[in-house]
Amino acid sequence: MILIVAKIIIGIVAVLHIYFLWLEMFAWTTRAKKVFRSLPEHLFEPTKTLAANQGLYNGFLAAGLIWSLLIEDIYWQIYVGLFFLGCVVIAGMYGAVTASKKIFTVQALPALVGIVLLLAHLFL
16 A cells, blocks of 8 residues: 555656656746746746756656656666655755755655655565
């Protein structure tokens, strides 16, 4: 049961990162203005390439998380999931320190929950 909930959390974190990819790569000068309200509007166009690069990295995180769900060996599935969730936590903590504390809640916290659940499955 714990593993099923962990996989659901991993799926949610992956979907969030697919959304971040879309927002930063394809909607930076449109929808992102409503999401990133603290960034002055005149900076969206000049930072479009930087945001797309960041979105690509979010896509790699999503791909890794999705890959972890497709691995047949349960231990490798958990190890790969732990690795990519750990990457998400580190990225979320860095974003919380450098950009907005809200990033911790949106990005790092769900990944931390996933890590706790995967570890609980391994050790309980």
